[in-house]
Amino acid sequence: MSQDIRNSEAVAADESQAGFGLPQVLNILFRGRRIIFYLTLLGLLAGVAYGLITKPLYRATAQVRPGIVSYSENGAPIREWALKDIVRWFRTGLFWDEMREVAPFDEAPGAPIILAEFISSGPQSRGGNVVTLTNLSPDPLHAVKALELAIATFNREGSQDSTASTLQLTIGGAEIRKKKIEFEMDKVAGEMERTSLKVKNIETEILKVDAEEKRINGEIEYLQYGRQWRLAAVKKTLAEAEEARARQTDAEALLKSFLDSESAGTISPSAGDSPVDAILLQSVQRNEAALAGELLTTVNELGSYIFNRSVYADSLREYAAEIQAEIIGLELEKSVDLAQERAAFQLQIDDLIVVRDVDLKSKIDHLTSDLQAEQNQLDMLSPLEQVGHVSVSQKPVRPRKMRALVILTVLAFMGSIFVVFVWEFLRKNRAAIMAENTGR
Secondary structure: OHHHHHHHHHHHHHHHHHOOOHHHHHHHHHHOHHHHHHHHHHHHHHHHHHHHHOOOEEEEEEEEEEOEEEEOOOOOEEEOOOHHHHHHHHHOOOOHHHHOOOOOHHHOOOOOOEEEEOOOEEOOEEOOOOEEEEEEEOOHHHHHHHHHHHHHHHHHHHOOOOOHHHHHHHHHHHHHHHHHHHHHHHHHHHHHHHHHHHHHHHHHHHHHHHHHHHHHHHHHHHHHHHHHHHHHHHHHHHHHHHHHHHHHHHHHHHHHHHHHHHHHOOOOOOOOOOHHHHHHHHHHHHHHHHHHHHHHHHHHHHHHHHHHHHHHHHHHHHHHHHHHHHHHHHHHHHHHHHHHHHHHHHHHHHHHHHHHHHHHHHHHHHHHHHHHHHHHHHHHEOOEEEEEEEEEOOOOOEOOHHHHHHHHHHHHHHHHHHHHHHHHHHHHOHHHHHHHHHHO
16 A cells, blocks of 8 residues: 555656646546545445335325315305415324324324425416325325324314304204205105005005996896897797697687588477487587587687787897896996096006106105205315325335435545545645644
8 A cells, every 4th residue: 555655656746747637637536446446335335225224105195175164155165274274283283182092103102294285376376275285104004094084183173163163053054954855755755655555545446346347247147148048938938829829720720610510510400309309419519519619718718828928928028128228238337437437547546656656756856866965065064175085105205215326326436536636635735734734
């Protein structure tokens, strides 16, 4: 080493006589190459050690803005919190009093640092009413949890602030309106149930009409059977009367033939007949009279029988006509009256179904929409409104190992060059520096 220094001093003496240029600079760097190499290597090792020792940090980000505490008459949201108050609340760590009691922060040494910032809107800027919250943590889940708990703590504590009176009044009014809408929905639902019961009652009436139609069909069938039986009886009675009329004609012909033969060959008693002959003659005359009387009686009886059969047939025919008229009436009742009654009942059912499935359902849908709107407004009420979800970086944002490695290496390299030139300066001016010190 001492030999190198003596060589360097000799070279420097020569250079001082030759001047200071690029070859001299390169010569200085070449002679100090060991210093440059070791110092640069030390910087590189420092960068590697920094990357290995330093814990990686993940960034969680959330955006919030002043929450809605009430609504105007036209439904516009009203926000009462100032952006500066929100930023100051998070920056001063006012959330820590509640957060320190919640895992995993109950074992933390102190409050997590939450950065809050916003861009104010004005003539020269395009900011808005959104505050950006940022937290760094070695655990990405802890970073997200810290922001979520801080926001929830702000909402709880903010509900106890002076704006809570407006907020609570708005919430109470929304709850009352919700109860009223739910009551109206229950009424409409009850009306739908009653309408369904009315439909079932009318369907029962239609079943009665169907039963009445079946009864009428049975009665018509019974009457038709009775009419057919009577018409068959009329046909049979007329056949019997016709047969009796034929016998009457035969009897009348026989009676006429007998009377004609009797008038042509009438036997009258003479003066010379004996008493026996007279008695016989009288007996014959009595027999003929009896036969004629029987024939006349038969003719009369047949005439009476024919008359009775004709009257009976006419009465059966008339009764059959009455039955036919009754059947026609029942058919008309079935096809007109019952059909009209059934159609009227069906029209009532259709009308009730329209009321239930269209009118009342539309009313239910309208009330449901109003209830959902009230619930949406109620859900949006809070001192602080979170915009979107809490996002967290997928990779660590700190440390940036490669950048730190490069920076430390470059700084070590530049520092080594500075050291080499300082050493060269001291070497060249060593005599002067020592002489000055000796003079003192």
